[in-house]
Amino acid sequence: MGAHPLAPLLAPKSLAILGASDRAGSPGNAAVREVLRGRFTGRFYPVNPRYTAIDGVACYPALKDLPEAPDCVDLLVSNDKLEAALAEAIAACAKSVVIHDSGYLPDDRDPPLTKRLAAMAKGAGVHIMGGNCTGFMNLAERVRVNAYPPNHDMEAGHVTFISHSGSTYGGLCRNERRLRFNLLVSPGQELTTTVADYMDYALGMETTRAIGLMIETARDPRAFRAALEKAATRDVPVVVVKLARSDYGRRLALSHSGALAGEAAAYDALFDRYGVIRADDIDEMVATLLLFGEGKRARRGGLAAVHDSGGERELTVDLAEQMGVPYAAITPKTTERLRKRLAFGLAAVNPVDFWSTPHEFKETLAECFDALLDDEGSALGIYFGNVVAGIGVYEGEGEMMVELARRHAKPLAIASMFAASDHGDYGVRFSKQGVPVIYGAIPALKAARNLMRHRDMRLRPPVGAPVPPPGDVVRRWRDRLLEGGALDEAESLALLRDFGVPVQPHRIVDGEADAIAAADALGYPVALKTAMPGILHKTERQGVVLGLADRASVAAAYADLAGRLGSRALVARMAGQGTELALGAVVDPQWGPLVMAGSGGILIEVLRDVRFAMAPIDAAAAEGLVDGLRIRPLLGGVRGGPAADIGGLAQALARLSAIAHALGDVIESIDVNPFLAGPAGCAALDALVIPRSAAGD
Numbered sequence: 001m002g003a004h005p006l007a008p009l010l011a012p013k014s015l016a017i018l019g020a021s022d023r024a025g026s027p028g029n030a031a032v033r034e035v036l037r038g039r040f041t042g043r044f045y046p047v048n049p050r051y052t053a054i055d056g057v058a059c060y061p062a063l064k065d066l067p068e069a070p071d072c073v074d075l076l077v078s079n080d081k082l083e084a085a086l087a088e089a090i091a092a093c094a095k096s097v098v099i100h101d102s103g104y105l106p107d108d109r110d111p112p113l114t115k116r117l118a119a120m121a122k123g124a125g126v127h128i129m130g131g132n133c134t135g136f137m138n139l140a141e142r143v144r145v146n147a148y149p150p151n152h153d154m155e156a157g158h159v160t161f162i163s164h165s166g167s168t169y170g171g172l173c174r175n176e177r178r179l180r181f182n183l184l185v186s187p188g189q190e191l192t193t194t195v196a197d198y199m200d201y202a203l204g205m206e207t208t209r210a211i212g213l214m215i216e217t218a219r220d221p222r223a224f225r226a227a228l229e230k231a232a233t234r235d236v237p238v239v240v241v242k243l244a245r246s247d248y249g250r251r252l253a254l255s256h257s258g259a260l261a262g263e264a265a266a267y268d269a270l271f272d273r274y275g276v277i278r279a280d281d282i283d284e285m286v287a288t289l290l291l292f293g294e295g296k297r298a299r300r301g302g303l304a305a306v307h308d309s310g311g312e313r314e315l316t317v318d319l320a321e322q323m324g325v326p327y328a329a330i331t332p333k334t335t336e337r338l339r340k341r342l343a344f345g346l347a348a349v350n351p352v353d354f355w356s357t358p359h360e361f362k363e364t365l366a367e368c369f370d371a372l373l374d375d376e377g378s379a380l381g382i383y384f385g386n387v388v389a390g391i392g393v394y395e396g397e398g399e400m401m402v403e404l405a406r407r408h409a410k411p412l413a414i415a416s417m418f419a420a421s422d423h424g425d426y427g428v429r430f431s432k433q434g435v436p437v438i439y440g441a442i443p444a445l446k447a448a449r450n451l452m453r454h455r456d457m458r459l460r461p462p463v464g465a466p467v468p469p470p471g472d473v474v475r476r477w478r479d480r481l482l483e484g485g486a487l488d489e490a491e492s493l494a495l496l497r498d499f500g501v502p503v504q505p506h507r508i509v510d511g512e513a514d515a516i517a518a519a520d521a522l523g524y525p526v527a528l529k530t531a532m533p534g535i536l537h538k539t540e541r542q543g544v545v546l547g548l549a550d551r552a553s554v555a556a557a558y559a560d561l562a563g564r565l566g567s568r569a570l571v572a573r574m575a576g577q578g579t580e581l582a583l584g585a586v587v588d589p590q591w592g593p594l595v596m597a598g599s600g601g602i603l604i605e606v607l608r609d610v611r612f613a614m615a616p617i618d619a620a621a622a623e624g625l626v627d628g629l630r631i632r633p634l635l636g637g638v639r640g641g642p643a644a645d646i647g648g649l650a651q652a653l654a655r656l657s658a659i660a661h662a663l664g665d666v667i668e669s670i671d672v673n674p675f676l677a678g679p680a681g682c683a684a685l686d687a688l689v690i691p692r693s694a695a696g697d
Helices: 026-039 079-091 113-124 166-175 197-201 222-234 256-260 263-273 281-293 311-323 334-343 361-374 392-407 427-430 441-459 472-480 489-498 514-522 549-564 621-625 646-663
Strands: 014-018 042-048 072-075 095-097 128-129 135-137 141-144 159-163 181-186 210-213 240-241 302-307 379-383 412-416 438-441 506-509 525-528 544-548 569-573 579-588 592-599 610-616 667-676 680-685 688-691
Touching: 014 026, 014 079, 026 042, 072 079, 072 197, 079 113, 079 361, 079 379, 079 412, 079 592, 113 128, 113 181, 113 197, 128 412, 135 592, 159 166, 159 197, 159 281, 159 412, 166 210, 166 281, 181 197, 197 210, 197 222, 210 281, 222 263, 240 263, 240 281, 256 525, 263 592, 281 438, 281 441, 302 361, 302 441, 311 472, 334 361, 334 412, 361 379, 361 392, 361 667, 392 441, 427 667, 438 441, 472 489, 472 646, 472 688, 489 646, 506 514, 514 549, 525 549, 544 549, 544 610, 549 569, 569 592, 592 621, 610 621, 621 646, 646 667, 646 680
Parallel strands: 014 042, 014 072, 072 095, 095 128, 159 181, 159 210, 210 240, 302 379, 379 412, 412 438
Antiparallel strands: 135 141, 135 181, 506 569, 525 544, 525 569, 579 592, 579 667, 592 610, 667 680, 667 688
């Protein structure tokens, strides 16, 4: 296998800094010193006509004067000089450049500078990192192109971090000494080279055990998806802090599905498909990467925890319950092992409060963890305590945790209950010895949950596609959708039925006699709904009448609807017992067709209890999607009531995803609300399909 296309940028054999300086404290001098401090093994060329040498390294007046074409040029120049500097680098046959400044000029011409730079680089086959980036540090290759260096030595490790936030990149470089990185990248504006490209490079590094991302968006969706798939295939966990999560309302509320499918929902579906861990904040991401960076994986079961405080144990149990972190259910054998070691009055349970006396505290801690970690019900272990550097007890516990980590294959960590404790170098020392130290109980619990989530996602079978309908069905509906105009309820239900989604029996009528005849044929009680063109949300127009039990009530209801809204109506048999859900589909501009499941009726707007998945999905994946809903317990039956047909619901959702997959290029959204899941089966009671051409009508 040849070198990666980004090797000249991220692992250059020759490196030049245009704008190098001998002035202490300047970015140009900091960049030079960073290269030297990193012990760069290639050929290094500071460039500035004012100097003949900088920090003992020969300095050249211009890039054209270098003895070779540089692999990478760090452009430490201001915006007004960027265009000329890039032209100089291209003329010198540089293969890549790093641009730190923003690329924005006052009173710029069209196309703006950023687009001109990108066009110049692409035309010359030059990779750009940036603009508006902080740089990168490839610690595995001893390359540091960074004008804002850390204030400590950094050891190469196993975690890659790529951040759209230059401040977060700099913060982890300068402050985070527990994590050991192999590669850190600040991609900036991604003028030519994207987050996906850097991920692909990292996945080719033998040292990469985990990847952390802090991203605003994926500028190359196809490549980003491919990178996530490669990470999943190689079992490299990806932990993401996704910025700008708010629902940006890119569609008007023509359908509930479209209104609810904002950018956050689309990314959730993407990440779920590829087993990506989504972190809420930087602390959670760092804690999770600390655990993944050790290369150990959570086993089956739950958390095994040891405390030195009964009160703090109670607090942690409360927090774990709130966050959905399961504790390991230990066997009677494990309970007996704990009972024999613990002092009188301490309960032999998980989580363990082991502290009674300083006497043999290290041995007691070790035997408690040995018992818990030997239990097949434990996935990983965490010691929770108020650790402080230099205190004999905590130093001793840290040393014992290192010994435990060496003899157990399950992940082990230390969690400081109080994040602002005087940790000193405690966390750094023990993290480097294989026992991550996490500051704060909440980040520790979230990290444990994330390891177990990653385990569970890895155990899922590959998602298969539902059986597609005959080709003539797809062609016929494609032709109809290309005609434009929203499909009415009857047409929408017909589309669902043709793809195998069960629908409630119904008939279209255009007169009182037709309405009565339809009700007689379908069987009472029935529902009567307006079917007039252009009325998309019937309830808002008082266009739905339910529970009509005889001919007289049908006649009266029809007369009212026809008088107010028009003569065309739909008669449907009333549904039986069951739980109402909302199913749907929408086509995201970046990630393609998504399928949705959520609470039905008006609850979809009140609770926003919805989940999305990338289409298509099979019945097993559909059932998993439903399992994540808050309404899920109702489907299992409550107070002795019968359970809904979950299998039928899953099949219907999978077949709905097949519609989105087959017709996603001509469909804007599908709204099936309500969809009734009952003990006797499932059926769509109402539906609305919006073709793509109708979305802007």
